[in-house]
Amino acid sequence: MDTQCAGIGALLKGERDVKSRVMVQVADRRLEMRSLEVPPVGPAEGLLKVEGCGLCGSDIEQFRGHFTAKGIVTYPLIPGHEPVGTLVEVGPQAASAWGVKAGDRVALEPHLSCGLCRTCLSGGYHLCRAVRPVGLPSYGFLPLDFGHGLWGGYSEFIHLHPRTVMHKLPLGMPVALATIYQALAAGIRWAVQVPRTALGDTVLILGCGQRGLGSVVAAKEAGAGCIIVTGLAADAHKLALARSLGAHHTIVADQEDVVARVMAITHGAGADVAVDVVPAAPQPVIHAVEAVRVGGTIVIAGVKGRDTRVSLDTDRVLFKEITIHGVYSQGRAAYEQSLRLLAENTHGLERLHTHEFPLEKAAEALMTLGGEIAGREAICVSLHP
Ligand SMILES: [Zn+2]
Ligand SMILES: [Zn+2]
Structure with a gap:
């Protein structure tokens, strides 16, 4: 895996034409496969190769259009706020801020927070609205026209914002197991x-x-x-x-x-x-x-x-x-304990994960989790690009 990542990283640093296969939500219940340009990685940014993305009730609500109806999100966008993957490139400032290097496996926290406002400084960083005051400042909910647009886990790559918070995953943790980190947190x-x-x-x-x-x-x-x-x-x-x-x-x-x-x-x-x-x-x-x-x-x-x-x-x-x-969201202390329990896995936690789908079957994955497909008893479902 390390060699492959180093290869992608080298490719990204040179003259290149790297594209990401993505599933874009264009309307209520409508997802389209597209190919988007992966822009260069700045000093405070990074690039994540998504291994898997967990789905939760928010994904279903988003798929059905409930968040758009409320004005929280706008189409088109790449959904997916529970991604785990491998860092293929990390800018020098980002490497020092995040404490990671290319080749590390990580799970992302969904929220982007400024770190400077009263809410952040009082410990409620997951409630910060300063990075994007309109809508949800979170992976999986930002529109395609916000920056480069590669903000969702229904994708081969996520281009990481400087304000990303992430947690390291053990190299050997199975992807499907890792994708339940948010539910457990x-x-x-x-x-x-x-x-x-x-x-x-x-x-x-x-x-x-x-x-x-x-x-x-x-x-x-x-x-x-x-x-x-x-x-x-x-x-x-x-x-x-x-x-x-x-x-x-x-x-x-x-x-x-x-x-x-x-x-x-x-x-x-x-x-x-x-x-x-x-x-x-x-x-x-x-x-x-x-x-x-x-x-x-x-x-x-x-x-x-x-x-x-x-x-x-x-x-x-x-x-x-x-x-x-x-309570809203999880937070750093909960993610750390979640990943510890997943690494130790003394509870047989893989039993929580019931279905996985390739990226292009995102709609079927959402319908499975949403109980729309008779005979499928889903609990945790994940997408694997
Ligand atoms: Zn979720
Ligand atoms: Zn803030």
């Missing part, structure tokens, strides 16, 4: 780091998609004494995986009384921590308020959408002295 930050989950805690995880299952792994790793996961009857395969990853109890939310089950399991005490990772549905947040213990913590991570409101009983929050945290 989400579970680590949302189910453990933010609520400060401690040894012996009871953790209620509302939702059993990628983020819910990542939360199960994280809670187990943190030493939670009791892990309870909810899902729908249609999620039977995910609930089974949750149990085999370490969940002690699973609840079928469309067939059982979630709060009554949690209270029975905890002998009336309630859960120490409740994590909501269910998109769109407001009910899990209401369940969380009832099912956490007095003094418990709720983490809200499931995006409900602009038209959905949760009717919260604030008196219950007040009398139970519940702490509610909103």
Whole structure:
């Protein structure tokens, strides 16, 4: 692999005509294969040869046009914000800032932050909007007409912005396993780091998609004494995986009384921590308020959408002295732990990865993850250019 990378790097430094095969989203549910020029790499930039790109619920929403409808993104653009790959060229300033060299394997953080604003300086760099105040300053969401346009993981190459944050991957880690790094990092930050989950805690995880299952792994790793996961009857395969990853109890939310089950399991005490990772549905947040213990913590991570409101009983929050945290994205500390768990892989994490597709089958990959293809039970899906 090193020789091949050195070859590409040498090619890129000389007179060259390097192109990247890319999948460009041109309209709702429409992706086109194109070939784009790879521009030279500046001193503070780099070039990533994408080995694989994970897909999540945001990719599905983007594919279906939900973000365009809200004015968050504009077509055309190259999607893909969960890429892992090999650095084929790194400018000297970038090498020193990122602590990497050509030939290193890395996973990217999606967000581009300025590092200078009040938000960045107070530690919330993943919430910075200074690099691109309009839209989302993130790989996979920037339009083709922003700079060189090679900002997405549905591509052979990503031309790296100077403000990129990345994490090194072990050379031997299988690509498909590596592509679940963001799902696992989400579970680590949302189910453990933010609520400060401690040894012996009871953790209620509302939702059993990628983020819910990542939360199960994280809670187990943190030493939670009791892990309870909810899902729908249609999620039977995910609930089974949750149990085999370490969940002690699973609840079928469309067939059982979630709060009554949690209270029975905890002998009336309630859960120490409740994590909501269910998109769109407001009910899990209401369940969380009832099912956490007095003094418990709720983490809200499931995006409900602009038209959905949760009717919260604030008196219950007040009398139970519940702490509610909103969370968005993962962050450096969670990525580091995610990559450590993937490298150690003592949990059989490859079981989270169910499907992989070549780049040109991006639409089929998205439909598979989105449950649009009968008979395919997907959890983590990746694209391999
Ligand atoms: Zn994602
Ligand atoms: Zn900033």
